[in-house]
Amino acid sequence: MSLAGNRATMQSGIGMIEVLVAIVIMVFAMFALISMQIVALRYQKTAHLRSMASQFSADLADRMRGNIRGAHDGAYNLSRQRYPALGDPAPSCPGPGSCTSQELAAKDIHEWRTGLGNAMVGGWGEIAGSVADGFTVKVYFLDMLAAADGATPVARNCQPTAADPVLHREVSCYAAVVSP
Template structure:
């Protein structure tokens, strides 16, 4: 069966075979379009995943900065503890919770500041802590400044492997 069509004086003939071929080409075009879209969506998903990972790493750096400045403010609010050298060389191995609620000495207040600070940093990540978080305070005799350091581990991925790499934020404070 042939259909005759006249357009602007030109007669075109449409046969069922040519209609079938046209439908097949449309189906291939749709299939190619779906494949291209699928590849595009996979690329978009990988960008989203990379963005989420970078946001987490940025969050850890922000928290480390906040915690270092928090301890500097704790030191500034206890000038008697600074005069008594209570903040020199604080490490997490020498911390205990002093049970003084109102009548703390300057040294006990410094110890309490360090203990509370350590509990915040090494708390669970969902509660604002840092993964494998730790902190320390060192005193530089030459400059007379305190170096407050906050450390944590961060997952770094490359093409072959993923590794936990230690990260450290240090803040030098002259009080």
């Protein structure tokens, strides 16, 4: 008896089952990569918003340093601020030498809040404090990722004074203490 006849029935190469298993594994790996990319993009957006909030806080601190008399007089310490309170008319201040420190502070805050509203969705800010203790600057912005976490971002990041955490669940807050 010869074994030569049995060699024709032996398999050579890759079978269909092996190819199918390899394709299924590759598909799951691709879905995992896509999911990781989506999560990374979401967190990148939140990081970008927080970076912008930090820059706007520094901008207001620089404005206060430029108007130190207004900071000492309490012109930057606003009371009864509510989110979002944009739409107030811009304070008129015709020239650099013709403004009082109070008018310049009102103009600074208006321009700062207008910039926040234009740069960030739902952007708004509040400020309170004194020169001796430092000013607490809070920047509010819409952050859908933080709202999806289940916790209220405003209550988690700031003591809610201007934004109601029940009404504004998707609003995040960035707080910084600055000294002029």
